[in-house]
Amino acid sequence: MTATFTPTADVVAQAVEAGFFPPRHTVEITDVRELAASVVRLTFRDPYIAEHARPAQFVNLFSHDPMHLMPRPFGVSEVSGDQVSVIFAVVGEGTAEFSHLHAGDTIDVLGPLGRPFRTKEDAHYVLVAGGLGVPPLIYTAQCLAGREGVRTTAVFGYRNDHFADGFVSRYADRTESIDESEGNVITLLDRLEGDLLADGAEGAGKPVILSCGPLPMMKAVAAWAAKRDLPCQLSMEQRMGCGYGTCVLCTVDTVDGRLKVCADGPVFTREQLGWGE
Missing domain, CATH: 3.40.50.80 (Nucleotide-binding domain of ferredoxin-NADP reductase (FNR) module)
Incomplete structure (x- = not known):
């Protein structure tokens, strides 16, 4: 069995300082609460994601179960200081596991990932x-x-x-x-x-x-x-494997051919998708 490399906070900080995107790393959970039936808000502490996440970008959360290799992607829902929140529905084993975590537990994350909404213009x-x-x-x-x-x-x-x-x-x-x-x-x-x-x-x-x-x-x-x-x-919702364009699992049809939601998106214009023309 191949061991999973989990970098320490110092390693992540060094990667960021050197100008590299931080690898998968472990963060502390600060809050988990149910907002409605099977709808959960999970908050974790990650200064890098909190500072760099843009609207519609997502983060990958990884299960503690080694049999669940693929991460689950969740859009960032709110940032407060160095804390990042995501909101998800409990629909399977992975999200059920996340919903049973508590403040003080840890989880592995990767992100922020994807292309954000373009919101520079006044509108x-x-x-x-x-x-x-x-x-x-x-x-x-x-x-x-x-x-x-x-x-x-x-x-x-x-x-x-x-x-x-x-x-x-x-x-x-x-x-x-x-x-x-x-x-x-x-x-x-x-x-x-x-x-x-x-x-x-x-x-x-x-x-x-x-x-x-x-x-x-x-x-x-x-x-x-x-x-x-x-x-x-x-912002397209699609099943993903890696979340950064390697596995080619999350393709979507566009006027320019098949593109990857995780790397080319998740944000596309209606013209790119050929919708409503």
């Missing part, structure tokens, strides 16, 4: 997410909060419990959410259309749609944006 960013696509949009709102020339509106869809509204409302200028009993995110976008387009007409800049969630939802969001000629960036 009204409309953060559209559904289900477990919500967490990366919380962090997007956090990164955009208080920036001059920028407004944010969160448009979230849930199956039932509105587990993330309290988090995103700390940062977004406006939060609107809906669950399956009422409709979906397109229902909300239709309701908000007048306000969103009026913002652009008043010189505040066209809305820019940033979205993450189930594939049918994102295709519908892309079509909604295309019909109104609005820019739309989509």
Whole structure:
């Protein structure tokens, strides 16, 4: 059996100081809590990820079970000081293991990984997410909060419990959410259309749609944006192996051929994906 190399904090610090991306390393968990049925928020301490993570980037978390070789990718949902949070659904053995960890336990991480949302321009960013696509949009709102020339509106869809509204409302200028009993995110976008387009007409800049969630939802969001000629960036959710482009497991069809979600994405424009044209 091949032993796993787990670098110490000093080794990670030396790698960063030398200008290298830090390897897989062990961090301390500071909090684990259930937000809703089978929805868990896990927080760990990692100064490098906390400083360098960008909206829609993800981290790999590794199981303590040597039989589970592949890590689980999770979008960064919030950063506070040197602490990084992720939110996930408990859907299998790996996520069940993570949900049973406690403050003071350790876990191996790698990240941040992937290409982030492009948010340099001043705009009204409309953060559209559904289900477990919500967490990366919380962090997007956090990164955009208080920036001059920028407004944010969160448009979230849930199956039932509105587990993330309290988090995103700390940062977004406006939060609107809906669950399956009422409709979906397109229902909300239709309701908000007048306000969103009026913002652009008043010189505040066209809305820019940033979205993450189930594939049918994102295709519908892309079509909604295309019909109104609005820019739309989509963070793809895909099964991954390595998380950095070696295993070629997470490919997605684009107008430029098959690309890797982990390395070429996870963020793509609707034009790249050929959606809503």
